[in-house]
Amino acid sequence: MVSEALTPERILEATEEVLRRYGPGKATVVDVARALGVSHGSVYRHFRTKAALREAVTQRWLDRTSERLVAAVDGPGPADERLDRWLTTLFEAKRHKAGDDPELFATYSVLTDDVNAVVDRHIDELVGQLSRIIEDGRTQGVFASDSAGSAAETARAVFHATGRFHDPAYAPEWSRPGIEEAFAAVRALILRGLRA
Template structure:
């Protein structure tokens, strides 16, 4: 009998072959040489199966980022590496497997609750790095969660699938460096004046 992971693997292959519009539970069952009732014992509906595939893909994105978030070391360096990893992961999937990239994006648009959870997870990871920067005195921000969300949104052009066509721009790396410079400067702790405030 196939496991849930077997079913999700088969679903990905069927999605690759037929696309999300034409894929159904019977196709997945046929790929595994089981009855469609076997699939329903693990997933209550076609929508639940698609959601599970989407969730697994997003978790693959989350895992290496979570590791960076939990590491020790300078917060600024980890923040940059976290963003680089998120961006490179998305770009590599699009470059190496464009059909599945488009499929995952379509599935994600239909699974808004799962995507909201994914974004919350990513923002929480960023917030953990920001908090470390606050504690070390290198980030001068009042609200780590709001700051993390702002960083995520400010860099969306480089990692959100809706912006994928922009990634072909030959200057995209230069554009990111400019945004990163602004983000880094915005996070930096300000040095207090040794002489105190100037008299009016």
């Protein structure tokens, strides 16, 4: 008998461990249930399909990054400093995910290919955070009120311009010599371009 109540959070924790151990191609709901000491039917009561479980565990993984960025969005200081902090935090978070647990990072890179809607929502959330900072900067007079685009359009452009430093496709570059200097140069260019 299970000593703790079976919750979605416990299932997601176990799923992450199973994915780390077996990889996305071999991990099954039965493996997750076995790790929890329950029947696979118990897991299905919380997540109706294997796809739903994979979506939820991927969302949880992506949310960890979004949550780390909230302090830069809502924190004190002028918008240019908050934008710099946001970009730096995103790059550091992605580098740590790739470097600290490469097996799990590789697993999630595979999973995110299968759950495009989850990834799209994550990107929209990140762009929304950027948009808030840029709008604040325009209100503060720190960033130019550019007639060429809304804060949301500018945020999406900044997100894409910095893709080399947060898109998992570029993960092999994140540990190479010179990457920090390249990142600093792109950040400086973006901040110069946005300033009033």
